[in-house]
Amino acid sequence: MTTTGHQTDLLGRYRDSVLGVFGTPPLVLSHGEGCYVWDTDGRRYLDLVGGIAVNALGHGHPALVSALSKQAAEAIHISNLFTSVPQIELAERLLGVAGAPEGSRVFLANSGAEAMEAAVKLTRRTGRTRIVAAEGAFHGRTTGALALTSKAAYREPFEPLLPGVSHVPYGDVDALRAAVTEQTAAVVLEPVQGEAGVLDPGPEYLVAAREITRAAGALLVLDEIQTGVGRTGEWFAFQAAGIVPDAITVAKGLGGGVPIGALVTFGERVSSMLSAGQHGTTFGGNPLAAAGALAVLDTIESERLLEHARLAGEHLAARVAGLEHPMLHPVRGRGLLRAIPLAAPVSAELATAARDAGFIVNPVEPQAIRLAPPLVVTTGQLDTFVDALPTLLDSLEATP
Known part of the structure; x- marks a missing residue:
């Protein structure tokens, strides 16, 4: 054509x-x-x-168009000096669909890459600096997220990137176990690798990753940017493994087309690692995007x-x-x-x-x-x- x-x-x-x-x-x-x-x-x-x-x-x-139209007429942006009802309700809703335990929290951002940047900063608060990611991984194009991404063509023009990141073969439990030590701050994985060609290592890989990170005192951060919000038939792909990660990143389908991202931290210990003034965003969690995301989540459930x-x-x-x-x-x-x-x-x-x-x-x-x-x-x-x-x-x- x-x-x-x-x-x-x-x-x-x-x-x-x-x-x-x-x-x-x-x-x-x-x-x-x-x-x-x-x-x-x-x-x-x-x-x-x-x-x-x-x-x-x-x-x-219609549900998304209606929610956005209504919210646009009321308030599109109010800055992070204040909060709004849609922002609060979205955070609560995300914690609910993620099955997050008491003490969990949500940071609302504008994109998947920004959610990953928040996750990288979270890992720094462990007092450790080494991160293990997977070969074939794609976590974003900003410099922090790019350091976790493995594709040479994306990385090489912008090196040196964030130090201390290593990549292991995806789905290889033995390689992951060998790479994670008491100096590892976090393991960052996609439950299914989308950009690598939709590679699914199976739920048992995440079960092993959870056991390995817990034994080493490292965080398990799961990138649910592409796999989340119902894409794999669960609210989040990690739920098929029956595990509780330390954090997940969310974006893409969450807003149904409206730019939004989120970092969800699981439990009080991890959620307290980032305190007031240590991270922020101007547009993240604005009422328009939050209202759109609520409409998406509600519609996925009702339909x-x-x-x-x-x-x-x-x-x-x-x-x-x-x-x-x-x-x-x-x-x-x-x-x-x-x-x-x-x-x-x-x-x-x-x-x-x-x-x-x-x-x-x-x-x-x-x-x-x-x-x-x-x-x-x-x-x-x-x-x-x-x-x-x-x-x-x-x-x-x-x-x-």
């Missing part, structure tokens, strides 16, 4: 005005409704990426989207397996955070072909595409993509 003169003009203006850290995007989108988005030429696409696991309720969900995410994800995996196409391997992931592995490094070409056919998917790594659709996606909508997959793949094989 080629862009029209109108799209070409807009993308040219983009190149001339926006810092080129994202390259030039393939489309200019104008609006969305439910699980669909439209470009400025009026072409419709099934959004199977959901703003990279952000648009939990899809586009234009039973946790169960739906589990069932829809299982449906997708079974349908893809049923194709028995030689280019497809078994689907990875949990809930509605999934990767479809490919037999050849053609994910970028497949994503382009899918977009031309009206589907938005993410070529997360050369031999896999990632799907993180809105939690409201129907199995019928997923089926339209699965039904198109054989033709899309066959068209790649036919391309010289």
Whole structure:
């Protein structure tokens, strides 16, 4: 699918005005409704990426639109010199869905990276400075979060980064045990690695991580930025392991598209590590974002989207397996955070072909595409993509 003169003009203006850290995007989108988005030429696409696991309720969900409209008319921002009812209610609600024990607390921020920065500062309050993260990890682009991220292409242009961070093979319990000592401040892990290709080590990995960190007196910090807020079929992915971490970071789907992040600390001991004046944010926890997040959490509960995410994800995996196409391997992931592995490094070409056919998917790594659709996606909508997959793949094989 080629862009029209109108799209070409807009993308040219983009190149001339926006810092080129994202390259030039393939489309200019104008609006969305439910699980669909439209470009400025009026072409419709099934959004199977959901703003990279952000648009939990899809586009234009009435509950979110209503909550934001009401709050915008009352107060958008009041600064952190004061608080608001939505901020208090959101903190309480997050503690509830996280199953956090007495004495737990919430720091509200603006993004996942900012939540990770708060987590890094939390680890410093242990009196130790060494952090163990995982190979393949992605925790953000700010310098603190980047130090925990493992991809060399992201890190190397900005080194030296925060010292004392080491990376161990993801999912390898023995390697993790060997790396954690009494000098380790924290272990920071994603329950499922999204940017690495939706890699799931299974709940037993987090069980082992909890045992290892507790024995060494280190914190266990779990990055639930992509996996949280119902994405894997639980409120948070760590809950499938039956453990209690020391802290989690949250963002993406929490606001349903409104920028928000959070650090949740578990228990009085960890929650008391950061005291007045040791951290802060201007926009974090503002009434607008808090009201939006409350609407997202309430809607996930009222529309039973946790169960739906589990069932829809299982449906997708079974349908893809049923194709028995030689280019497809078994689907990875949990809930509605999934990767479809490919037999050849053609994910970028497949994503382009899918977009031309009206589907938005993410070529997360050369031999896999990632799907993180809105939690409201129907199995019928997923089926339209699965039904198109054989033709899309066959068209790649036919391309010289």
